Amino acid sequence: MTGVIEILSPAQVARARDTGALVADVLQSLRERATVGTNLLEIDTWAKEIILGAGATSCYVDYAPSFGRGPFGHYICTSVNDGVLHGLPHDYALADGDLLSLDLAVVLGGVAADSAISFVVGESRSAESVRLIETTEKALATAIATAGPGVKLGDISAAIGAVLTGAGYPVNTEFGGHGIGSTMHQDPHVPNAGRAGRGYKLRPGLMLALEPWVMVDTDELVTDDDGWTLRSATGCRTAHSEHTVAITEDGVEVLTLPSGR
Template identity: 60%
Template sequence: MIELRTPAEIEAMKPAGRFVASVLEATRAAADVGVNLLDIDALAHEMIRSAGAESCYIDYHPSFGASPFGKVICTSINDAVLHGLPHDYRLKDGDLVSLDFAASVDGWVSDSAVSFVVGTPRDADLKIIETTELALDAGIRAARVGNKIGDISAAIAEVAQGRRYRINTDFGGHGVGRTMHGDPHVPNNGRAHRGLPLKAGLVIAIEPWFLETTDRIVTDADGWTLRSKDGSRGAHSEHTVAITDGDPIVLTSRG
């Protein structure tokens, strides 16, 4: 069911957005060569406890997950691009890291993701990270009353295809509110002027993610981590966005 939020409810969602942004800023700052992914998860967990927030991930068990997630942040490394389950791994020089985090504050959820390189970056990694960020910006600009879901999808796809990246539509953006995942689905490819009309009060996570040389993914042995079929690297950017009668509000804006 698609729910529209009142201006007062969107205002009430802002603390969750600020908290999610602060956790991603802190975990990104902590991620460095030699840092263990379990320590990144522990930092996020401690911030949740200190803020009196609730994890959206730890007990999360959708149909595509092998078991409850059991951790509080997704840590996807190199050829892993989504749902990376934190494990005993120390970051190496040049690793491409994607962090995805969602939490509930006072009953309202926000969801956001960021990708970056620790240590010495490869040009190809910087390009694909930049592409997800440009695509996210394009999708946010299209999130306006009078447009349709397809306009967001088409804006994202135009950026990706302009840089010759293929697009997987198995996973994409989604509604956000009292729960982490709701209607509508926001694919990263679609036809402009098609689909659900965008109305004030709709709150969605917009999340472009791309892989270097494929659009096919496989599930890792942990039952969660999604990797590229061909071993190429990927990147992921995401914000929770509220559509209003004016400009869209990026609830998870960082810095």
């Protein structure tokens, strides 16, 4: 986090649309290509090829925050089943029924965008996995519908938390959404639970990465030996959904939608 809340110019927000579309297109391509037997390292290689081919830069390769064992050294986060955040790509072949979360952030034209999707690989789709994914997607949609100029950050956090806890899931607030702009991680922090009417008042030009994530039966995380991958403390399944949005004069714009939509 920078400690400074960045307000972007209309020109920067316009460039962020291109960045966001690239992030969304990469994630969509990887979702289509990831199947039973696909190796996580293949996914990382595919992401690298598309990102560099577009003239963009991954936010992760040199990423070395205080909570990780940096630098990350890869182009995308790949979290499987009980893995939920910062999944370090490694030599693992996806199996039928795996719940895969892909989290991607890139910089293009000097502006960053960040998005995450979760989906089930193959044909075996457990009800638990589907419900987890749908709940994070619903929480994200609710957060976006809540956002706008004059809205307080606590309003967004409360909206996300209401969906997650309403579905019966515990909520971890250590990691959540964040400001984004010329760099990937900025203030303000956007917890996935909070009190309405509290916190920073959203202004036009502010960009936020909103990212509900949840674990079936715990709010506690454990870190893999790789120093990066965060997993549920109980080994339960997890899911993660994220969009980058821009606060506008009259509402909110989702920036991480595939091009052509």
